Amino acid sequence: MNQGVNKKRLPLRSSSYWREDRTAKRFPKLEENIEADIAVIGGGMTGILTTYMLAREGKDVVLLEGTSLLDGTTGFTTAKITAQHDAMYNQLIKTQGIKQARLYYDAQMEAMHEIEKLIKRHDIDCGYKQQDAILNAGTDRGKELLAEEKSAYDRLGIDNQMTDRTTLPFHTERALIMKNQAHFHPVKFLQAIIEEIEKLGGTIYEGTTALSTEDRSNGAIVKTKDEFEVHCNHVVMATHFPFDDKKGFYFSRLHPSRSYTLAVKTKIEVPDGMYLGIDQPSFSLRHAETGGEKVAIFGGEGHKTGKSTDTLQHFENLLRFVDEYFGVREILYRWSAQDMSTPDGLPFIGQSVIGRPNVLTATGYKKWGMTNSMAAATLLRDLATGRENRYKELFDPTRTHLKKEAGKTILKELADDGTQMVRSHLKRKEKHVDEVKNGEGAIVSIKGKRAGAYRDEQGELHLVDPTCTHMKCGVEWNNGEKSWDCPCHGSRFSCTGEVIEGPAAKPLKRVDKR
Known part of the structure; x- marks a missing residue:
């Protein structure tokens, strides 16, 4: 590593490359009781796209955000639009079967094409660019995992290519390519969608924190922190973590983790393609473009939330890696993100709990929020309007197989939570x-x-x-x-x-x- 690359060169403030392009437009707080067909809670990608989809159906839809739109995980992503979600399809076939694994792939590909259609329909300038998605292995064990994953691709009919060469400047044992995926600028994309929501008559409130929901025989009521109410037919919780966890036990079924990202101008130009390393520690690499110049978006260093004693060191580790292989000219931004995973690796999208048909939720994207947000928006739209959707059972938060397949996982996590709770209250070295x-x-x-x-x-x-x-x-x-x-x-x-x-x-x- 160059001696000049050290902690002093890291930006003091954590901020995202994507969020610097946010417009200054803001929306008012909710300051009265209102009625609507549907209330969507959460101003990230899932909430915005769901609101848009429902508004296009002619529904009177209200979007409530506790802080400002795009302040959550959406603004801190790597923004890959792909169905290649790590090396997961071989495992998915083992646990869910070929039919369900293929359904998951189809849902992601349909979501990717729907994003592309929206960009074309509204002529959105958001840096959308087709790219190959590439899983990279640098070890013998990684090589074996990719061979198994390729076999899964072949069984599922996924177009792919295996190679032992890439344009990366470090050792590759094997790489598995999923062709014709994409990346983009998520904030520019969603700002255009927000404008379309307004044109369609949708209503947006910021600075409005939803605290609870109440079921009624013919609908639901959302109650806010400021003691106002939204009376509606359906509520959609698109809040990353379901804020109203009545009997859902999501705290025991969602497992949070953090990962870290740098936006860097490099001496050696980063290659085209969206790379993901499957060895440990893993890495993620894609590029964005500023003024015709490539900027490396480099991520990794994942860990469970709250279980790292020096989170700044994770940025340092990324920085050393980037500088060793690409050379660092300028560090533009550093940021981290929090993601939720479910016991079986599939998102929870649908009725939040049995017995609450008017309260829907979407969560647990396992770091793959771009396509899963769109898949969630179309499914939530269909559930709220009474349409059939072939992905309903796949993503159902109340799916019964979790009781068998994830029971041990849930018990393990609960035991870990209990251990962590005890440790967190033990006497530790405290500063004056x-x-x-x-x-x-x-x-x-x-x-x-x-x-x-x-x-x-x-x-x-x-x-x-x-x-x-x-x-x-x-x-x-x-x-x-x-x-x-x-x-x-x-x-x-x-x-x-x-x-x-x-x-x-x-x-x-x-x-x-x-």
């Missing part, structure tokens, strides 16, 4: 509050009690109770994102305690400085 420097956070002792301390760049101290408001697990400081993260169920809070990610719905309690 005066040792916390500007821009740093740490667990400290205040009058014999533990507190989460963050000192901002101006030197002001912010103290919170480091107990997650979801299920009372102890939170950990995330130095890379300057947030408090829960290692049990993935809740995240800002440095001053506000909720960033669910399942927690309430902020961390403030602690008196005196």
Whole structure:
């Protein structure tokens, strides 16, 4: 690694390449009780596309977002539009069978083509570009896994190519190519879709946090933090984590993880194609274009949320790798994302729980949110309008086979959560509050009690109770994102305690400085 590449060269602030292109347009808060056909909760890709689809059907649809549109996971993606979701099809055939595995592939390909149709229909300038998706193996074990995955492709009738050569500047044992996939700029795409929602008569509210839903015989009611209500026929929870978990036990069925990304100008031009390494540690590589120049979007370093003692080090590890093989000219952005996985690796899209037919949800995309968001939007549209959809059973959140196939996984995760909860409350080495420097956070002792301390760049101290408001697990400081993260169920809070990610719905309690 070049000696000049060190922590000082990493941007101090975590921000995304995609989000820098957001327009300044904002939408009002909900400040009255209203009625609608359908209420969509969540202003990310799933929520926006679902709102658009329903508005095109002539439905009176309302979109509610707790902060600002595109503030969540959608703005922190690598934005690959592909059906190649890691080396998963061989495993999917083993656990679900050929029919279900093929259905999953079809759903992703249909979603990809639907995105392309929307871009053409509305003439959206979002850097959409066809690219091959390429799984890369650099070890003998990886080579074996790719051979098994190719066999699965062949059985499913997926067009593919196996090669032992790539244009990557490092060792490749074998690579599996899925032709004619794509990538794009997700924020530019969705901003255009938001404009179309307005043209179609859809209503959007920002700064409006939904706290709960209430079932009625002929519909549902959404209740907000500000005590207003939306009376509707259906509610769609497109909030990454279902905010209203009545009897769904999603906290035990969704497993959060974080991964890290750099946007870098390199000395050696990055190749075309969308690469994903299947060895550990894995990597993700694609490019974007700025002023006719390629920018490398390089990701990896995944781990369970709240279970890394130095999150900034993950960015450093990525930086070393990029610099070793491509040479770093300029680091433009660094960011991380949180993703949810289900026990069987398939998303939950549909009726949130048995007995709540008017409350729908979509979650658990396992880092593949671009095509899965579109697949979710079309399925949710059909469920809300009474249409048939051949993917309904595949993605059904109440699917019964999970009881057999995922029971052991759920029990293991619950046991791990219990262990983590105990560990998080054990006595750990705590800093004295005066040792916390500007821009740093740490667990400290205040009058014999533990507190989460963050000192901002101006030197002001912010103290919170480091107990997650979801299920009372102890939170950990995330130095890379300057947030408090829960290692049990993935809740995240800002440095001053506000909720960033669910399942927690309430902020961390403030602690008196005196």
